[in-house]
Every structure is written in structure tokens, then in C-alpha cells.
Amino acid sequence: MGKRIGMEVAVAVAEAVALCNIDMAAVYPITPQSHIAEHLSDLVADGHIDCEFVTVESEHSAMSAVIGASGTGARSYTATSSQGLMLMHELLPIASAMRLPIVMGIANRAVSGPLNILNDHSDIMPQRDAGWIAIFVENAQEAIDLSIAAFKIAEHKDVMLPVSINIDGFQLTHMVEPFEMPTQEEVNEFLPPFVPHATLHPAKPVTMGAFAMSDYFTEIMKAKDEAVKASKKVVQEVFDEWGKKFGRPYKLVETYLAEDADILMLTMGSMGETAKIAIEELRSKGVKVGLVKLRLWRPFPFEELKAIIRNAKKLIITDRACSFGGPGGPVFSEIKSAMYAETHRPLIYNYIIGLGGRDVQVKEFVGMFEAVLADTDNKAADTYEFWGVRE
């Protein structure tokens, strides 16, 4: 059993990655990812991690270098945020098309402009269609556990896809929280060495990243879609295995007091904890509200989510990004379309909250529930609103 300790979350994530026997890491500094990069550097400098540590000259090169290293069969890690992730954008679909099990920590941060270093999800949302498995975490324990589990998911022979672990920048990365850190022995038991199928080595020469025109491109895209969809099953299996070994089970969609709720609220990432307090407050007053926390963003857990929200009267979806001039928040748009063909479905409301580090307090989550309760003629359903805009 690991010890229960307190530590800054970014530092803890680096410690967790250090337990994974990585062969290579490439990082470029960006706020608020930098504490992950710095602590990894410390661990390498003190000999705690036996890996090649490449301090590249940009995030584009960080992703390029981990693609190259992963191509040789090396277990490879990188971490970034915001503009860094946007700079990597070009390479993300290539990494997934090449079926490379890279793990990337993302300290989610608002995308410029204006320049803003604080948290929202506008960096990960444009990466939605990159073919990466995208997992969101809520607290230190989840950030640690799932950073380790990510390697097992990515390297599973039925998956072989890159995985991003989304950790809210500052709100989560820079918090000091208590958690239980698995021991090296436990991680060794859980995470076997990576056995790649084909690698860049003269022992068995292969061509990777070949050029494909219209005669093969569609089939390759279809194969990728199948691979990403099929990975959902493995994600849950690895979560189950983690639960069995460490006593902390995870689900693709988590719930809190959702079963009998009339109004559900859906969050992704660290804000779930604040929303939970608001729900407890309203429950104590007899209002039947509940929480849905979406952990797996890609592949999207359609069936799991539908089963949970189907019987609610109203569903509030909180988004930490906006699709400008589009349907509102990206999570809202996804779920709305998922429910389109359902005869039995809740009215769906969308609040875009917490942009660029804007704090969203318990009373505001209460406020969102109250606003939806007050919408008796359902006028605000199927629309979106920027919550808490100063006018």
C-alpha cells in the first residue's frame, strides 16, 4: 500500500510518471505545465528516472521527438498546456494514425487571445478529432492514478493509441492535496514493460508514416475510427483492474446523487468538486439534483452517458470553452446530438463557465440550478449562455 501524503499536484504527476519506467520524455516549458517538466527534470537529474530527457526547443518538437522515440518502442511521455498544445496540433493526428502509445499530461489552460495563463478547456477542445484518447481528472488522486493507468491503456495491444490526461491548470496542477501514492512495486505489477509490434530498428526494417492517396486513405481513417471506438472497452477494463488493485475504481462517466435526480449537472475536470457541494446544499433543501462527471471525452461514452441522463427532466451541461458562432459549448453540442434520436430525454441547458481562470463558486452552481428551475416554460432549453458575464 502506498503512503498517504500531501504534495502539489503537478509535482505528484511527475512522481507518478517516474514510477512508470519511462524510457524517454521530451518537454518544453509552458505555464502551468512547467512544474511537471521541472520536477521530471529533478527526478532525472537525481537518477530517480532512467530515461533520455530531451529538452526541446518547442512543443512542436516535443511531440515530434516523442513520436520518434515511441516509434523505436520507447515508453515516451510529454506534457504541455494551451499554446503548446495548439502548436502540437498538427502532429496529434499523425501520432494516433501511427498508433503510437504516447502519454501526454495536459495542464489545461485558456488559449490566446488575449493571452491568459489560467484554466479552461479551450486548449483540448480543438484537439477533439485528433484520434487521441482524452481523459479528464478531478483531483490529485485521479491525476496520479490515471497518469499511470494511461500507459497501460495506450500500450494495450487492442488500443495502441496516444492518451492525454487533462488536468485543470492551476486550479488542480498547483493545488497541494492529500493523496495516496502507489509504490514502485505496485506500479511494476500493474504496468508490464511495453512490447511493441513494430519498431524503427534495423533488426526488422519497417516503413512508418507512408504516403497514402485516395485509394487507401478512407480505409486508414475508418481503421482509426474503429480503433478509437474500440478503445473504450479497454479503458474501462484498465480502470476496473486499477480499482481491484488499488481500491479506487473509476468509470467512464461518474455520478453523484444522480439516480433519482430531476435536474442533473454535467462537469468535466476539477469543477465537479465545487458542483458537488452545491448539490449537497440543494439536496438538503429537498431539491432533487445530481451530478454527472464526464471522465472520458474521447472515445465518447455514448451508451454509458445516455443510461445515466435519460430519466432526468433537465440536464445542465457546463462547458469550459465555446465554439464561436456554433452550437455553444462543445460538450453541450456533443451530448445534444447524442440525445437527438432518444424519445425519452431531458431538456438540455448549457452554461459556459470558468473561462480563463474565472472562479466559479458554490453559489454560482446553485445559481445555475435555480435558473433552470425557474425556467418553467422551458424557454432557455437547448440554448447556451455565458455564465456570470459582467455587463
Place this chain on the structure above:
Amino acid sequence: MHTVENFDLFAPRLINKQELLSSGHRACSGCAEVLAVRLMAKALGENTVIASATGCMEIISSMFPTTAWQVPWVHVAFENTAAVASGIEAGLKALRKKGKIDQRYVKVVGMAGDGGTMDIGFQALSGAMERGHDMIYVCFDNEAYMNTGIQRSSGTPMGASTTTAPAGKVSIGQKTWKKNMPEIMVAHGIPYVATACPSYPLDFIRKIEKAKSIQGPSYIHCFSVCPTGWRTPSHTAVSMGRLAVETGVFPLYEVENGHYRLSQDMPKKLRPIREYFKPQGRFRHLTPDQIELIQEKVTIEFQKLLEKAKFLKTGNE
């Protein structure tokens, strides 16, 4: 000259018979670049991993589901070849150290065109060289974005007509001097920088072999005649490369730990550049005055190189 004329006599002894870039690829006829890549692969041998940038050499050699490559080869994107190669080098190093792969020494090579090296890939290359990865980077310079249709790059020479710097009533075509990429690499303080051209195959192979023997980063700038983009007959690709060298437009030299040496193939007296310009469609519009202006620059640059070779001689280390 002598060695090339007697190539059949020399080749079996000096050149690896293995074809690591097999025939049947899709390069244009008369492509000097693919000739250079083939010679490079021969010089490198099978214990090599190659990372290639997007470009002619990538698309002609890797059309899915076929490949012309007999050595491990990877393409990721256009501007990141040096970064990909540095990751491969790091990965192989770690795996070898941990005993996860066999212990043989594998040379990692990055290859890209002039655009992929001098323009869009410049930052990634500079970073990889500065970090000191044990790798060779070879720029196959055909002096424009040929794969996309002859657009100008920073490797395009002054006065050349390209599709984005066309010669016109008020334009001579390319209005800037070619970026001196080998010198920029020398400024990185890396152990080995060389220029080469497949028209001098033994010199090119020797330079690749030398780079291969060096622990650390090395850079080879390979002048690669493109008959399609230069508007020259395809059978003249090799002779055009020789003219570029003999006129001093592209001098062959190497810089080992900061010490310069002109290649043996360099003539004592340069031929006038008009002999090199005349057969090329891309320079056809130039007036004698304009050619004279370029001649002056070529003469000065060559003089500078001679000075460096004189005062920063190899053997003076």
C-alpha cells in the same frame, strides 16, 4: 575526374553493393536528388534509421502500401524531421542502455529538402544540432519547393525564376541571395559540416561515411539538381552538378571542428558562372549585367571560403 570516368573499376571496391533504396520508386527521370539519396543509403549501410521530411523524396519512396526503403524509415511531417530524428536517437539510446534492444550501434539520419531544412524546418534543426544528438542531418537542396511546384525558398539562388518568384517585366525572379546554410550549421559549433553533390559520388560517400563515424551531430548539405524545376534536360543532371561546383556556385568543402578543407574535386580556377546559367531555363531571362552581378557575389563568397580554408585549416587543431 579520373575516378568518375573509371567508376566501374572503382565502384565495386568503394561502394556498398546493397541497394537500400530500391528501384521502382516514383522520382522524375534525371532526378539527381534520388541519386544522392541512393548513394547516401549505400554509404550509411543497413544499421541506420532514417527520418524524412515531407517532400519529393518522401512521396516518391513511400507510396502506401509499397516502400522503396530497405532500412527503417519514418515520415512524420514537414518541419520536424530533426526533432523526430532526435527522438529516435534518444529512444534507441535508452532502449540500448536498458538492454531492451540489441547492442549494435545504429546511426540516426534526418533528411529533408531545402525548404524543409532552411525555411520551415530551421528551428527544429537548430534545436537538434544545439542539443548535440548523435545524428546526421542531410539537406538535399534542389533550390526551391519542387514537390509543390517550384516555389521559391530561402535556398533559391538570386535571379532564378520560380512559380512564386517568377521573372517578369519588373522582376528578375528571386530577389534575395541564397541562405548560407552550411555556415549557419558551422556556427552551431557541431563536429562536422560538409557540402556535397552526387555528381561527385565518391566525395559524397566519403563525407557520409565520415559523418557516420562521428559521435554527435553532423550536417551535410547536398546540392541536388532538379531537371524538372530548373528547366534543364533530364540527361544533364550530373553535368549540371559538376558545373555548379566548377563555377564556384556550389563549392565542395568540409568543416571539421571548425577547421575548413576544400574538397579535392574543387578546381584551382573557377569557370565563369554563365556556363552554368546558360543551359538552365530558370536563369534564361537574366541579362549579361545581371549575371555579372551574381558572378561578383560568387567570386567574393568563394574567396571568403578560400581564406577560411587557408586560416582555419584542418590539421591545425
